[in-house]
Amino acid sequence: MYAQMVKSTGSAVKSLDEMTPQERTFQERVDAGERIEPKEWMPEGYRKTLIRQIGQHAHSEIVGQLPEGNWITRAPTLERKAILLAKVQDEAGHGLYLYCAAETLGVSRDELYEALHEGRMKYSSIFNYPTLTWADIGAVGWLVDGAAIMNQVPLQRCSYGPYARAMVRICKEESFHQRQGFDIMMKMANGTPEQKEMAQDALNRFWGPSLMMFGPSDEHSVHSAQSMAWKIKMNGNDELRQKFVDLTAPQAEFLGLTIPDPDLKWNEERGHYDYSEPDWDEFFEVLRGNGPCNKERLGARVKAWDDGAWVREGLMANAAKRQPMAAE
Numbered sequence: 001m002y003a004q005m006v007k008s009t010g011s012a013v014k015s016l017d018e019m020t021p022q023e024r025t026f027q028e029r030v031d032a033g034e035r036i037e038p039k040e041w042m043p044e045g046y047r048k049t050l051i052r053q054i055g056q057h058a059h060s061e062i063v064g065q066l067p068e069g070n071w072i073t074r075a076p077t078l079e080r081k082a083i084l085l086a087k088v089q090d091e092a093g094h095g096l097y098l099y100c101a102a103e104t105l106g107v108s109r110d111e112l113y114e115a116l117h118e119g120r121m122k123y124s125s126i127f128n129y130p131t132l133t134w135a136d137i138g139a140v141g142w143l144v145d146g147a148a149i150m151n152q153v154p155l156q157r158c159s160y161g162p163y164a165r166a167m168v169r170i171c172k173e174e175s176f177h178q179r180q181g182f183d184i185m186m187k188m189a190n191g192t193p194e195q196k197e198m199a200q201d202a203l204n205r206f207w208g209p210s211l212m213m214f215g216p217s218d219e220h221s222v223h224s225a226q227s228m229a230w231k232i233k234m235n236g237n238d239e240l241r242q243k244f245v246d247l248t249a250p251q252a253e254f255l256g257l258t259i260p261d262p263d264l265k266w267n268e269e270r271g272h273y274d275y276s277e278p279d280w281d282e283f284f285e286v287l288r289g290n291g292p293c294n295k296e297r298l299g300a301r302v303k304a305w306d307d308g309a310w311v312r313e314g315l316m317a318n319a320a321k322r323q324p325m326a327a328e
């Protein structure tokens with residue numbers, strides 16, 4: 001239990017010639033940049049891929065509240081506490097927009113929760129790492145929200161209307177989150193030597209896991225080719241990871257912190273930073289349920305669901321009582 005099963009079902013992308021007329025019309029609409037809306041015809045694989053990606057994205061937002069929620073009562077000032085509280089609430093909102101977007105595809109929120117709780121659906125690997133110090137909250141905002149934005153800004157242009165529209169507001173909020181994380185890092189990096197050391201330690205622990213957020217390298221990404229053909233994903237995993245490194249390396253320099261990668265350096269010829277691949281064995285172990293916090297994170301979600309049973313039962317009983325009255 002609690003493993004996020006590493007079971008992918010990527011299949012080859014059909015050429016236009018291999019498609020049925022209906023599939024071809026659909027693909028041509030996608031290629032022309034048209035938006036697909038819920039009641040319109042779509043290939044079954046498109047619908048399933050969206051449910052998988054949007055559902056896992058929603059779960060990530062919800063599980064992602066846990067590492068930060070851990071610090072709400074211990075934030076160093078009232079202002080930081082209020083900001084963190086607002087950020088964690090935003091993540092709940094993101095999860096809800098995304099569950100709503102998934103529901104337009106014919107799956108219920110309860111079904112998605114069940115799949116998460118039974119280990120049949122994943123959430124982002126990053127949330128299986130602990131937040132040990134206040135500087136980790138800075139690193140989460142700076143790096144984790146930074147990586148999330150890098151991936152999500154292009155999704156505002158994805159082919160499925162409800163997902164693309166949910167992304168607009170989510171990206172605005174994530175951008176505020178990223179800046180608040182950077183602000184915490186600025187304070188810590190320019191504080192006492194101990195505070196700077198905490199900031200460096202947080203960067204050391206979150207750098208590799210943040211790179212993993214973009215998914216496996218393109219050659220190991222089972223879904224990328226089809227998802228990009230359908231514009232469910234707008235970029236490959238490696239392309240976005242590189243963009244993230246290019247944007248973040250100068251920020252670390254500005255903070256006076258060192259990215260824990262001896263091979264990180266600007267490559268004039270490529271016009272990009274060279275960097276080391278993260279530890280992919282660790283990534284797949286985390287996906288198998290063996291990360292530092294997998295059991296704790298999923299355990300917390302299952303407990304929240306079980307503890308809320310009486311509320312759901314009460315609401316259902318109340319609705320059932322009201323139904324005959326409404327009919328009268």
Ligand code: FAQ
Nearest residue numbers: 007008057060064124125148212213214215221222223224
């Ligand atoms: N963690 O073939 P690909 C956030 C799985 S939101 C876990 O490349 P795909 C906000 C993948 O599901 C962060 N599993 O897959 C926040 C697949 O397995 P499956 C979440 C991963 O889907 C901030 C298998 O590996 N963002 O942080 C991961 O084409 C702070 C093969 O991989 C999104 O979900 C991973 N890192 O590309 C909240 C964005 N990577 O499903 C609180 C939308 C891959 O077949 C605090 N999602 N896998 O069993 C996407 O863009 C894509 O789904 C990718 C993966 C890029 C994540």
